[in-house]
Amino acid sequence: MTTEALMEKLKGIVKPYVKSEEGFKNMTENSDFLNDLKINSANLVDVILDIETEFDIIIDNDSMEKMLNVKAAMDIITTKLNEK
Amino acid sequence: MTTTEILNLLPYSPPFLFADELCEISEDGVKGTYTYKPDEFFYQGHFTNFPITPGVILTETMAQIGAVCLGIYLFRNKMQGPEIPQIALTSVEINFHAPVFPGEKVTVISQKKYFRFNKLCCAVEMRNSHDIIVCSGSISGFIKSKKCTKE
Numbered sequence: 001m002t003t004e005a006l007m008e009k010l011k012g013i014v015k016p017y018v019k020s021e022e023g024f025k026n027m028t029e030n031s032d033f034l035n036d037l038k039i040n041s042a043n044l045v046d047v048i049l050d051i052e053t054e055f056d057i058i059i060d061n062d063s064m065e066k067m068l069n070v071k072a073a074m075d076i077i078t079t080k081l082n083e084k
Numbered sequence: 085m086t087t088t089e090i091l092n093l094l095p096y097s098p099p100f101l102f103a104d105e106l107c108e109i110s111e112d113g114v115k116g117t118y119t120y121k122p123d124e125f126f127y128q129g130h131f132t133n134f135p136i137t138p139g140v141i142l143t144e145t146m147a148q149i150g151a152v153c154l155g156i157y158l159f160r161n162k163m164q165g166p167e168i169p170q171i172a173l174t175s176v177e178i179n180f181h182a183p184v185f186p187g188e189k190v191t192v193i194s195q196k197k198y199f200r201f202n203k204l205c206c207a208v209e210m211r212n213s214h215d216i217i218v219c220s221g222s223i224s225g226f227i228k229s230k231k232c233t234k235e
Contacts, residue, residue, distance in 0.1 A: 042174030042224060045203040064201050 001081070006074050013050045017043040029071040036069075055081060085160045093156050093169060094148065099125045102145035109157050113195040113206070116149035122186040137184040142210060142219050143176055150194030150208035155227040158199050167229040174203065178221035182212065189213050194223075202226055 001009075011027060018024045019038035023031060033039045039047060048059050048067060057080035059067070067073045087106035094103060106116040120137050127135035156169045163169065184190060194208040204227060209220035 040174070042203055042226060045201050049198065049200060061201065 001078075003074070006077065007070075009054060010051075010070065010073060010077075013054060014039065014047055017047055027070065029074065030069065032069045033073075034068065051077060057081065057084070085157060090153050090156050094152060095168070095171070096148060100144075101148070102141065103149045103153060106149070106153060107191075109154065111158065111196070113193070114150060114154040114157070115191065115193050116153060117189060117191050118145050118149065119189040120184065120186055124186070127186055135186050137186075137188070139178070139180055139219070142180070142184060142190075143178050143223075145190065146178070146192050146194070146208045146210055146219065146221075147173060147176070147223050147225070149192040151204060151206055151223045151225050154194055154196065154206060155199075155204045155225060158196070158204065159202075159227050159229070163229045167231055170228050170230050172226045173223070174226055175224045176221070178208075178219050178223075180219045182216055182218045184212060184218055190218060197222070202228060 014033070014037060015024065017039045019040070020036065023036040023038060027037065031037055033044055033047065034041065048064055051057070051073065052059055055077055057077065059076065059080070063076045067076060087109055090106060090109065091103060094101065102118045103116055104118050106114060108115040126138055126141055130136060130138045151173075152171050155171055159169055191211045192208060193211065194206045197205040197207055203224060205222065205224040208223050210218045212218050
């Protein structure tokens, strides 16, 4: 999957949980889920569960703790997809 | 872990404890009851001369039995030594269907939707003694443990 395609999918997943429209409009690889997109930590769990469903992968606790920004999420998704 | 042990670990006390008894508990869910005493503090003002259990109290009852008791049970193996569970409510979405009057006994039935990364999300409903649904919805919270300071 291309980075652009992955980014588009990720945008669709985070959209319902984003509390900063500004942050969402300017979402890049460097966006931080909590600080830039204002997703709260409880909804970050939902983002991760939705990522699992969308990509049919399992995110373990270690990966979860690293998933604080878009770049980290994309790296983890790519790694997990390659492991399949 | 017994149901009595779970109730003893609840971080509430009267007049804000709304769990009398747990009838069933498992990895998948919990069922418990509470009877609203006619002299509960909130009936003094809700409503004036017309006591009805407030929706926030019904919600709290559903959260204490349906989310917190279940959370403590699911978290039981993660607590080490003298630790007590701590709960933070993160979201609630409840619909109300029928009123609950002073003295009524209600049953809360909760089913786990997921428990991942210490977040518990459950589908919860409350029924009155006629088995009529009083309110239902979804409740989520985070659970963690902290060192017990009690002797």
